[in-house]
Structure formats: structure tokens, C-alpha cells
Amino acid sequence: MKLGLTTNVYAGPLKSHEIELEGIIDLAPSLGVRVVEIRDDLASLEEARVKSLVSRAKEKGLSLTYAIKNEMMAEGDKALFERGAKLASLCGTNCVLRILASQDSLKAEGKQGYSSADLQKLKSTSEMYGGIASASSVLVAIEHARDPLYGTGGFFGISDLIRGVQSKNVGLTFDPANATNKSLCKSPSMERDVLRFIGELGTRIFMTHYKTTSNGAVQSTIGDADVDNARLLETLSKVYHGVLCIEIPGSATLKETNASLQASVSYLREKGLFRYLE
DSSP, rough: EEEEEGGGHHHHHHHHSSOOOHHHHHHHHTTTTEEEEEEOOOOOOOOOHHHHHHHHHHHHOOEEEEOOHHHHHHHHTTHHHHHHHHHHTOOOOTTTEEEEOOOOGGTTTTSBOOOOHHHHHHHHHHHHHHHHHHTTTTTEEEESSSSSSSSSSEEEEEHHHHHHHHTTTTEEEEOOHHHOOOOSSSSOOOOHHHHHHHHHHHEEEEEEOOEEEEETOOOSSOOOOOOOHHHHHHHTTTOOEEEEOOOOOOOOOOHHHHHHHHHHHHHHTTTTGGOOOO
């Protein structure tokens, strides 16, 4: 696997203009990062800017992936997706585009996953997006957030969605910490569920976001976790050879965010977990 970093870690410093996307690309190699995920929620970056970022990354020996914040069941989502796919295609052939399924449909109290009607609509939309992605030579990676890994109580999970989509251009953004996050996931998983999920759907993982939870709460830095890091990466490395993209929460200031990233990378080195990275 290759170590990655999403620019969303720097959401605070980006908002205050303490740093720009170019600056994140410049500092990435010092962390051992080889791939940077450009988070562009509304697919609003100009094509010229994306091309410039790609050139800058290549100069640093890096590659880029792309991420938008969409809502499949919302009006206008197709247009957002098409813009995102176009921008992602500028990053190279088979660039991974991280998207979401439907977080709004999971907000209702007591709803532990997708309804049957939700699932059918999401499958149809995913197939359509897969066709658009194929034409752009992009890989679509649906991330689970509120979405449980597995269905329960008559509801369905992200595993049901991915199994039901036939397009080879549609897969997963796997985020084990989202699955164990008790304040986010509608039906949080235990370690055994996370490892089982990798075994069953590992070949459909196109991107992995990496942060950790302790007692179901997201940690500010990568550390000892609800899912043992060594077991997680050992299991993942058997079926997945893509990007392990650091996605810790980050902080409001550049100094604090850099310190959290350094602490996370130091933890990986101290625990011998870099052996899973190229």
C-alpha cells in the first residue's frame, strides 16, 4: 500500500488561508506521503487549477486522487458528479473519485441503515455513475459514513449496495473508523465485523481512509484503536494494494494540524506499521 493524505485534514488552515492546496502538496513528501487526495466538495476548482496541482504533484513524485461531497438522492447530484468526474479525469487514468451514497436518507432517528427503496435507488444511481466514470476513465469509490457495513433489523448496509452494483468502475472508499464511530455510524461495527468486511469485499476497495477510534470516538491522531492497527493492515494488505489515506480530524491552526500529522506518522513508524507501506 501507499501512504496518502487527504487535504481535508487541513480544512481549518485552508479556510483561514494559512495554507493552500499547493502547500499541502509541497509538505506531503516529508511525511512519507505518496498520494494526495484533493477534497473539493462542490467540484468547484477550475480545470486550470487542477492541472497545475497535477503538475506540481508530479514534480514532487506524487499522484493525486479526488473527492467530492455529494448526495445521490438529491436533485442536481448527477451534475455535481459529472463535474467531479471531469476534474478527477485530469489527475490521470483510473484516478479514484471518492463520493458518498446518501447520508440524508440515514438521518432519521432509529433508522439503522438503508430501506429497500433507498437501496434500489442507490444501486440504479451507482450504475449510472459507473457508466459516466467509465467514459472518463475514473474509478468511483463510495464511502460509508453513517452507512453501516452490514444491514440489521430489516435495514441494509454499504455491503448490500456494493454487492448489488455490477459496474467495474464502482467500488468502495473503506473507512474502518467510520464503521466503529458510535456518534456517526447508524449501526457501529466491532473489530471482527471490520475484518470480516475486508475479507468479503476487499477486492472492491478502491481507496482506504485511515484514522482511528477509541471506545467509539475518533482520535485526534492515529493511535491504539478499537480495531487493532496491525491486524487491520495485515488483513487489508492481503487483498488491497492501493492508498492508505490519512484522514485524521485536523485542527484549526496549521501548527496544530502539522503536529497531529507528525504524531500519527511517528506512531506508524514506532509500531512497525510502515512495513505494510511501499
